[in-house]
Amino acid sequence: MSIILSTLLQGLQYSLLSGDLKGRITSVEYDSRKITDGSLFVAIRGFTSDGHGFIKTALENGALCIVADRDRDILPDDELIALAQEHSAAVVVTEDTRKAIAVLSANFYEHPEDRLDLVGVTGTKGKTTVTFMLHDILLRDDHGTGLMGTVCNLVGDEKRKASHTTPESHEIYEFLEELARKNFDSCVMEVSSQGLKLDRVHGLKFDVGCFTNLYEDHIAPNEHPDMEDYLNCKLKIFDSSAIGVVNRDCAVADKVLEYATSRCRVYTFGLTPDSDCYATDIKTVRKGSVTGSEFNVVSPWYEGPMFVSLPGKFNVYNALCAICVAGILKVSYSKVKTALSRVKVPGRLQAVDNELGVNVLVDYAHNAASLENVLQTLRECTPGRIITVFGCGGNRSTTRRFEMGEVSGNMSDYTIITSDNPRQEEPSGIIANIVTGMERTSGKYETEIDRKTAIFKAVDMACEGDTVLIAGKGHEDYQIFADRTIHFDDSEVAFEAVRAAEAKRR
Numbered sequence: 254m255s256i257i258l259s260t261l262l263q264g265l266q267y268s269l270l271s272g273d274l275k276g277r278i279t280s281v282e283y284d285s286r287k288i289t290d291g292s293l294f295v296a297i298r299g300f301t302s303d304g305h306g307f308i309k310t311a312l313e314n315g316a317l318c319i320v321a322d323r324d325r326d327i328l329p330d331d332e333l334i335a336l337a338q339e340h341s342a343a344v345v346v347t348e349d350t351r352k353a354i355a356v357l358s359a360n361f362y363e364h365p366e367d368r369l370d371l372v373g374v375t376g377t378k379g380k381t382t383v384t385f386m387l388h389d390i391l392l393r394d395d396h397g398t399g400l401m402g403t404v405c406n407l408v409g410d411e412k413r414k415a416s417h418t419t420p421e422s423h424e425i426y427e428f429l430e431e432l433a434r435k436n437f438d439s440c441v442m443e444v445s446s447q448g449l450k451l452d453r454v455h456g457l458k459f460d461v462g463c464f465t466n467l468y469e470d471h472i473a474p475n476e477h478p479d480m481e482d483y484l485n486c487k488l489k490i491f492d493s494s495a496i497g498v499v500n501r502d503c504a505v506a507d508k509v510l511e512y513a514t515s516r517c518r519v520y521t522f523g524l525t526p527d528s529d530c531y532a533t534d535i536k537t538v539r540k541g542s543v544t545g546s547e548f549n550v551v552s553p554w555y556e557g558p559m560f561v562s563l564p565g566k567f568n569v570y571n572a573l574c575a576i577c578v579a580g581i582l583k584v585s586y587s588k589v590k591t592a593l594s595r596v597k598v599p600g601r602l603q604a605v606d607n608e609l610g611v612n613v614l615v616d617y618a619h620n621a622a623s624l625e626n627v628l629q630t631l632r633e634c635t636p637g638r639i640i641t642v643f644g645c646g647g648n649r650s651t652t653r654r655f656e657m658g659e660v661s662g663n664m665s666d667y668t669i670i671t672s673d674n675p676r677q678e679e680p681s682g683i684i685a686n687i688v689t690g691m692e693r694t695s696g697k698y699e700t701e702i703d704r705k706t707a708i709f710k711a712v713d714m715a716c717e718g719d720t721v722l723i724a725g726k727g728h729e730d731y732q733i734f735a736d737r738t739i740h741f742d743d744s745e746v747a748f749e750a751v752r753a754a755e756a757k758r759r
Contacts, residue, residue: 272343376465397437419448462494554580565630600727610717617727637718647678658690
C-alpha cells in the first residue's frame with residue numbers, strides 16, 4: 254500500500270517548509286523505530302517524551318516526509334529544514350500533529366470508517382461489558398463485527414492483544430481498514446476519556462455514541478486535572494455521533510443530555526419510565542451454574558423478558574445500553590435476548606469453576622464505586638461470607654486507596670490487602686494507604702504483599718456458600734514492578750488455588 258504525498262495531505266491545513274509533495278508514502282508512523290524507506294513520520298508530543306526529539310532518527314531510518322507541530326520546543330525551522338535536506342525529505346508543519354495523524358491515517362487507509370457501522374462507548378464504568386455485549390449481539394445477527402477495547406481487540410472471533418483502551422488514531426484506522434477489507438459490517442469501540450482528550454478518534458463519525466456513567470476516577474497529573482475536564486472530554490463523543498445513547502439515571506445526566514441533544518438525536522436508558530428504554534422487575538437469579546439478572550425491558554424497539562448472564566444492577570444498565578444500540582441497528586429481539594443470556598466478559602465477574610461450593614470471581618473493579626457495586630451485588634447472592642482480595646496501582650490516585658479500603662471494610666466479611674501493579678512505588682506504602690481506609694471501619698483484614706499468596710489464602714479459607722472476590726486486575730495478564738514486569742493472571746492463579754484447595758479437601 255502506498256500513496257502520493259500530495260494526496261495523503263488532502264484535508265489537512267499545513268505549510269510545506271522543505272522538499273516537494275511528489276514522493277510516494279509507504280506508511281504513516283509516529284514511532285521512529287517503525288520507520289522504513291518511504292515512511293511519513295508524524296512527531297507527536299506525549300506526556301513523557303516529545304516526538305520532535307526523534308525526527309533525526311526517523312530521517313536516518315528512511316522517512317520521506319516529516320510532519321511537525323508549527324509551534325514546538327525542539328528543532329527550530331532552520332535546523333529542521335537543514336536536517337531534512339540532508340536526507341532529501343519533505344517537511345510539513347501543522348497546528349496539531351495529533352489531529353494531523355488522524356487525517357493522514359484516514360487518507361492512507363482510504364477512509365474505512367465510511368464502510369462500517371461504528372459504535373463508540375464512553376463512561377467511567379461499563380465500556381468493556383457494553384462493547385462485549387454488542388459484539389456478541391451483532392455477531393449473532395450475522396454482522397461481521399470487530400471490537401476495540403481494554404481487554405483485547407476482536408476481528409470476529411479472532412482475538413488480538415490490545416495496547417490501550419483507545420489506541421492512537423493510526424492503529425484505529427489500520428484496524429478499521431482490515432475490517433472493511435474483510436467485508437465486515439461494523440465495529441464497536443471503547444472510547445476512553447484520554448482517547449477523546451488526545452484526539453485519538455478525531456475524524457471518526459460514530460453511527461451511535463454511548464455514555465454509560467461518570468464517577469470520580471482518572472484524576473491525576475497525566476490524566477485529568479479535575480472532574481470538569483474529565484466530563485468535558487467524555488462529552489466530546491457526541492460531537493461526532495449521529496445518534497446518542499445516554500444513561501438517564503447517571504448523576505450528571507442533565508449536563509450530558511444538555512450537551513448531547515444539541516448535537517445529535519438522543520435515546521435514554523435507565524430504571525424508570527422517564528427513560529426511552531427501561532427495566533422493571535429486576536431479580537438476581539441463578540440458572541444452572543450461571544448467576545445473572547432477570548428483568549423486563551420496555552423500549553421503542555422491544556418489550557419482554559430478558560436474562561443477562563452477569564449479575565448486578567450495574568450489568569442491567571450495561572444491558573440496557575446495549576439493547577438501545579441493538580434497537581437502533583435493527584437487530585431482532587430474539588437475537589438480542591439470546592446473546593445477552595450467554596455473554597461472557599473476561600475479567601468482569603469472571604467465574605472460576607470449582608467443586609468447593611465457593612463462588613470464586615475475578616473482577617476488574619479498581620476504584621471505590623466499582624468495588625462497592627460489585628460487593629453489593631455479591632451480597633445479594635452470597636449465603637456465606639464475602640472474602641475480598643485487592644490492592645491498588647502505584648503512581649495513581651492515593652485517594653482511591655483510602656476509599657477502596659473503606660468500601661471493602663464495610664462490605665466484605667474479610668479482606669486480604671495485597672499488591673496490584675506497584676509500578677515505581679513501594680508495595681508496602683500502597684498497602685499502608687489502603688489500611689488507613691480499612692481502619693475507618695470495623696472490617697476484619699490482613700495484609701499479604703505477594704498477590705499469589707493472597708489469592709491462595711483467600712480460596713483456602715473459603716467454605717461452601719462463601720464468595721471469594723479477586724478484584725482490581727480483571728483481564729490483565731501482567732504485574733508491573735519498578736524494575737520488571739512479570740506474567741500474572743488472576744484467573745490462572747485462582748484456578749491453581751482452587752485445584753490446590755480441592756486436592757486438600759478430598
